[in-house]
Amino acid sequence: MKIIYDKKILTAELSGEIDHHSARSIRQALDADIEKYRPKVLVLDFGRVKFMDSSGIGLIMGRYRMMKLIGGTLRIENVPEHLERLIALSGVRQITA
Amino acid sequence: MNNIVNEMTLSFSSRSMNENFARTAVSAFVLPLDPTITELSDIKTAVSEAVTNAVIHGYEYGEGIITVNAKIFDNGRIVIKIKDKGKGIENIPQAMEPLFSTVGGERAGLGFAVMQSFMDKLKVTSKVNCGTCVTMEKYIIRRSRASGDDENP
Numbered sequence: 123m124k125i126i127y128d129k130k131i132l133t134a135e136l137s138g139e140i141d142h143h144s145a146r147s148i149r150q151a152l153d154a155d156i157e158k159y160r161p162k163v164l165v166l167d168f169g170r171v172k173f174m175d176s177s178g179i180g181l182i183m184g185r186y187r188m189m190k191l192i193g194g195t196l197r198i199e200n201v202p203e204h205l206e207r208l209i210a211l212s213g214v215r216q217i218t219a
Numbered sequence: 220m221n222n223i224v225n226e227m228t229l230s231f232s233s234r235s236m237n238e239n240f241a242r243t244a245v246s247a248f249v250l251p252l253d254p255t256i257t258e259l260s261d262i263k264t265a266v267s268e269a270v271t272n273a274v275i276h277g278y279e280y281g282e283g284i285i286t287v288n289a290k291i292f293d294n295g296r297i298v299i300k301i302k303d304k305g306k307g308i309e310n311i312p313q314a315m316e317p318l319f320s321t322v323g324g325e326r327a328g329l330g331f332a333v334m335q336s337f338m339d340k341l342k343v344t345s346k347v348n349c350g351t352c353v354t355m356e357k358y359i360i361r362r363s364r365a366s367g368d369d370e371n372p
């Protein structure tokens with residue numbers, strides 16, 4: 123995962139497989155940087171994600187709550203076609219900017 | 220019709236690193252049916268959900284064994300059973316409700332909803348303090364290779 127902070131926007135380029143096992147280290151890295159930079163916007167870029175299950179949805183919702191707590195917003199970008207149905211089913215589009 | 224053409228059973232410990240192993244193994248097992256990328260991704264995701272539930276919820280109080288059994292029938296039907304001998308589910312209909320989770324925080328409560336929508340059939344049996352069995356089915360439409368469309372002249 124690559125994390126870039128620029129102009130109050132924290133962008134995380136997620137990659138590989140996001141499941142319960144891998145979500146843990148992703149969550150720790152994201153939360154550390156959210157704490158550190160306190161960004162206005164957190165962008166989660168799913169462009170390079172090869173696999174994701176509901177643990178990824180939990181990851182998005184957890185980060186949404188964190189951003190809300192510090193007065194920021196969350197955006198999800200570049201959702202690949204193979205993740206569209208999961209994202210649609212979860213309803214996370216309604217909570218993201 | 221409806222005879223088993225292939226079957227496999229896997230047993231592994233309820234460690235989170237085996238979530239990837241289980242879905243990859245099932246995916247490799249069903250590959251000879253020539254599923255589409257979407258069908259394969261649906262199966263992988265559903266298996267990942269059920270195995271993850273066994274790891275997180277079933278064996279919440281300690282490590283145990285998870286069993287995955289998959290059968291392929293000659294009409295293209297795949298039946299996958301994921302079993303644990305963990306804590307069991309008290310109220311199955313409630314557990315299967317979308318967004319219901321007994322664990323807050325990082326869990327969305329969508330595992331069963333995903334299994335339900337990505338597979339053709341889902342059945343859950345469970346007994347408190349005995350364990351849980353999730354049975355899922357999917358039909359892979361046989362795409363005829365001999366139809367001529369992808370044949371060389």
Ligand SMILES: Nc1ncnc2c1ncn2[C@@H]1O[C@H](COP(=O)(O)OP(=O)(O)OP(=O)(O)O)[C@@H](O)[C@H]1O
Nearest residue numbers: 176272276277314320321326327328329330331351
């Ligand atoms: N194998 C199991 N053993 C015991 N309880 C289970 C098992 N599978 C599911 N449950 C119960 O059913 C509930 C709903 O499961 P579901 O997979 O839909 O959501 P979740 O696991 O809580 O969240 P998510 O799957 O979105 O991460 C769980 O919170 C848990 O209480």
Ligand SMILES: [Mg+2]
Nearest residue numbers: 268272330331
């Ligand atoms: Mg689950």
